Amino acid sequence: MTEASTGDSPHVLPGSHSSVELMIGGMTCASCAARIEKKLNRMPGVQASVNYATEKAHVRLPAGTDAAAAIAVVRATGYTADLPPAPVRKTPRQETSTGVMEQDSDSRSLQDLDSDGASVKTATLRTRLSIATALTVPVVALAMVPALQFTNWQWLSLTLAAPVAVWGAWPFHRAAWVNARHGAASMDTLISVGVLAAFTWSLYALFFGQAGMPGMRMHFSVLPGRGGQEIYLEVAAAVTVFILTGRYMEARAKRRSGAALRALLQLGVKDVTVVREGMEHRIRIEDLAVDDIFVTRPGEKVATDGVVIDGSGAVDASLLTGESVPVEVGVGDAVTGSTINAGGRLLVRASRVGKDTQLAQVARLVEDAQSGKAAVQRLADRVSGVFVPIVLVLAIVTLTGWLLAGHSAEAAFTAAVAVLIIACPCALGLATPTALLVGTGRGAQLGLLIKGPEVLESTRRIDTVVLDKTGTVTTGRMSLLEIHPAAGVDEGQLLRLAGAVEHASEHPIATAIAAAATDWLRTWDGEEQLPPVTSFAASSGWGVSGVVEGHAVAAGRASWLTEQWAQGLDRDLLAALSAAEQAGRTAIAVGWDGRARGVLVVADTLKPTSAAAVAQLRRLGLRAVLLTGDNSRAAHAVAAAVGIDEVIAEVLPEGKVDAVRALQDQGRVVAMVGDGVNDAAALAAADLGIAMGTGTDVAIEASDLTVMRGDLMAAVDALRLARSTLSTIKVNLFWAFAYNVAALPLAIAGLLNPLLAGAAMAASSIFVVSNSLRLRRFKASPVAAPADHLRPSPQPSLR
Template sequence: MLQKVSLDIEGMTCAACSARIEKVVGKMAGVREIAVNLPLGRAMVVIDSDSALKEQIITRIEQLGYSARKSKEKDKTQKIAFGLGTKLLISAFLTIPLLWAMVRHYTLTSSIWIPDLFLQPWFQWVLATPVQFVIGAPFYFNAWKALKSKSANMDVLVVLSTTCAYLYSHYMTMHMMHAGGSDPHAVYFETSAMIITVVLLGKWLEAAAKNRSMKTIHQLQSLSPQTAIIIGRENHQETILLSNVKVGDTLLILPGEIVPTDGRVLNGISSVDESFVTGESVPMGKRQHDRLIGGSLNIDGILTLQVTAVGSHTALNKMILLMEEAQGSKAEIARSVDRIAAVFVPVVLGLALLTLCIWSFWLSPGDFKGALFKAIAVLVIACPCALGLATPTSILVGTSRAMESGILFKEGKYVEQLEQIDVVLLDKTGTLTHGTPRVTDLITDSGQEHRLLRLFAAAEKGTEHPFAKAIVKEAVRRGLPVKDAVSSQVVAGMGVIAQVDKHHILIGSRTFMNHSEISIVKFAQATEQLEIEGKTVLFAAVDGAIAGIIALMDTLKSSTPQAIRRLKKLHTEIVMVTGDQRRTAQSIAARAGITTVYAEMLPQDKVDLVRTLQRKGKRVAMVGDGVNDAPALAAADIGIAVGTGAEIAKEAADVNLLHSDLGGVADAIVMSRKTMRNIRQNLLFAFMYNILAIPLAFMGYMAPWVAGTAMALSSVSVVANACRLQRASWRS
């Protein structure tokens, strides 16, 4: 049996770090899959069910020079951002005088006034030393850990470049102090200090962006109250800790209170605001038997709730877990980038050494100082920060923004896959329609209506299908007693077989009757007319003979036609697949604006259709909400479950809509396309930056401090571009 383990990892500084961890841990026995997310500092590992293996993985990561622990504590992004901000301010305060003094190096700025103290090499040495060895200490620790594990990362490049500049300047300062001279042009303390400062600036901006993106998770976590009012025996009320609430308990929810956990309404009528959980802004009316989601707000009525889920099993906690997993997983494009980044740092080290040798022994013999600083510029400019941040930062921001719109991606890779969709298959009941049909007609022999309705309601009692509930509801409305069936069996996608009062009852589709060899000719004319009217017809047989037909009507959601128009504008092929009769399906499809319809489809037929389209080279998305849709949701390239659907459908799907509006499908596709476009922009910028900048540094057109600034700004640009998704509109 497989299980997922989430680990928090500290000490990663670039894509080479995450790639190193993935490569080493991925080779361990029992590890099936690993995805390391650099911006989140988190790894999702799929392993064989072995408790000892978790500790072995943590130990192996620590041997590589990083710290790892199981993800339990609250996210520390705000604390990390604050710590980096403090270091950045101190570093900048010490670096600014060095930059001020640096203007004397250039002819155009040599006339700018500079305090004499700033020009003293010993004073620059005093300012640069704490930046290099106190503020910059983490770079040395991380570089040492990387070298110990026989790898190279961004810290190695930063340490090599800044240490070379610092030691050279320190040597020149000592030499001048011994000789009694003072030449500010001979030292480059501003280079080492500036590189460390701008790298810190990039890290602080990354942490700030991550902190903003994680606010959605923090807000979700804050939705659950700490206490709840429990109703005990003899209606005794007591306030207890939410952690002590158990499934089956009865809770009291007053107006203005947050619903503490998932459950169903036992008594009361109220409006409930589920906007933060589902994305739907209009409060939902709630009454007896309706579902309540933990974290929603009870507005104007008193409700009693029977608890159906607690702790990690609630919808809210599942959302938080899935969102964290989505942001921790990787798209295929990210894995490709990681493979490049894994060899990038060693190549850069080789290029820097080559630069030093070529300039020292060939292009500028004897000018070791000039060759050294050109090599330092190559080391700094080629840091793969922007490359490593390009994909995961966009996924992080994009999935957080989608969550705010009620769209939950189970894994980051589904963002990439959804963009490639060609065909969208749509279930009818509960997806295009409200999924709450009502009985409109019951046609049988004269005087037999009530008798047959009692039998049919007993057969359907306890069945979760919307049609079954509608039949039971109609019997109750007419004041008929509904007995329990002696036995009852659901035939997926076809109907129900039951034993009621010594009668053998079959209720279901035309196909069900044909398979059971029951003639329906007696009601053929009435059936045709009802189906022309857009009604769904169920056939009912008693003791092997057709006894009547039941017509039900499920109205189209008001948002469906507009959602279909939006999906068509996205150049996707729209297909309805339903187990309903052909005439009824075509009537609903016509009103929705769908031209391609597959009717009378069993669950296996839907799966076969998905596979047929895939064999033709199509990328298929399946949208559904029922138990009978689960196989097709799992078989499709992307399965999308509507929020009001069955739990098994949500489990089988790759994307969950937390609301019932079909427009969420279009929103999800637009979001995936904008996110992937954002990723490609980031990658293009990161690659072009290195392709253009490394030759300039090699040729000596870029001073080390300029290279450091450009490197940091490249990371800042990638993060800033990803953050644009925070304000993106998914409306096509």
């Protein structure tokens, strides 16, 4: 960081502690990250985590500690460190004569700068790799095909190989030198020493031995064992190309795996049209404040989180939730920033702006997950931190052992170089972070957010999934399911009068009946409003009454109609009432003018995918438990409809934690899925908390996984993605470890040609990267249409 960039004031962080993110440069392997992390954690009160894949360090500093001190420690270790650059302030847009808004071309966001840096690094590697490859191909061909070896061919090989061994491998030589100055060694040390050893031996053989004589011939063999007149120029050049290929693939993988997060960050709008004093004004998004009213036209993105105060339309939230079907919104409905208005002009009051928006929270969750470390990664980092010194010792022991055993210096040298090259644990350093980057990025695209890498390990141990009923398995909204009119009563009139009197009440049951009645009016009579009610009265817990179109109407509990209004139900209505209660539904008796006229059956309806999601949980080997505060009869009816065998009902909000802990006391490892404030404590108490993104911020904050769709199938997909990511990490680690464990003894025994060792080492890194990138093809579960008996619609029974 330059003096100008730090400013005049030191970066002293207030409070008991604070966190700072540092951009780290110069890391070339996981052992570099381990070394930096170790140095930072030696600072008093500092907790640091360094991620090789993201090239970032998350540092927790105690009060009074300057961030510059942490930067100085990183630099003293031999690497670069800077605070992330602040986003460049956007200049005001100017309106041209054509009405097009223009913005200063120098306005750049942080994600743009990060993306540009990754692009430059990738392009630089590609250039170096292309030139090195062009020079190396003829060198390898001359060494492997004796027929091509013309007189003095070896000097052409030297001419072509020298730039590769020096300039092509310069990043490895430079990193090795920097590490050596600080008394450390890294994977680059192994590469640099191996390449320089092969190149130096070749120079010695050419200038001081017999290899430079005209007519020298060399025969390539899979197994090492060359004569003293032979050279290793093709080894020095080819190993450099192989390693550069691996590094280039790494750089591309990092860039591709981070693309999901960059795309997420770039979803936000740059400016917005606000309404002030009846006039529309175009302002920067940074100047938008809470309670500002802004306009969203068809085809535009919603500027920020808010509530629709005028207009209606369809909003496409697929970029945030992964749900492809637009959602109809109207006055009073909440909309999320960066979703797309698919149709209709909306006037929206801003409720959250800037870092408090749902988009910002999603991006923060994804970045935190990608920057963290799972336990398996920490193990890999520890191994990488001690592996390089051990390999250097092994190479020296191999060289010495072969010489003491009476073998030639050439054979001893070949074995030692093979050890240096084959042991480089690049794949080990990439195994976890690359998979984590790709998996969490793909999850963000599907609206599945994994809070941290430790969550991945939790998903493997889960054997029981506790499902909150209301808002998770069911919609959380009451709907009118059945209409039972008394003999001689018209269904339409029953619904019309009951809806009118219920419309004056705010109770959820009343709202459901009024909504169904309004829909019926629009469908059959073309009317937009229910008839007015006079003399309205509400009896808490019992029902409502009023006068509608000259009729004295009462709607509520059957016992209330009988006792208060002397309107007893006939046999058919009593049977309908009993059947509804047996099914766990709520039955409302309706009467007017001194007689009971019908029964309306209301219930919280199932979400269309709940049954399929429970079936999918079973296929994953998980046991589902329904947890609810509702009465046992209603709970068992819902459980039977979706295929859940175990039900815990009539539980108060504070009792949900006890229910989760009771399951844990039975030896079960519990995941909790919920969406409400009353679920937050249970989500935190569970071994794995999964919050529905349509729920409250409290529930989301207490969870480990968040699904942005209010769909139980999305929770299943989140578990599947987490498991797939963890499986990919384990496969990567297995091959990285197995590769080193299997190949090292072959190299020590002199059974591995250094050229093949370099190719195998590069191939292992490419395998790890390619295996991780397969997670980009993860797809959400297909959802079958709900069964007919689950569709909440009273219309078929009317007329």
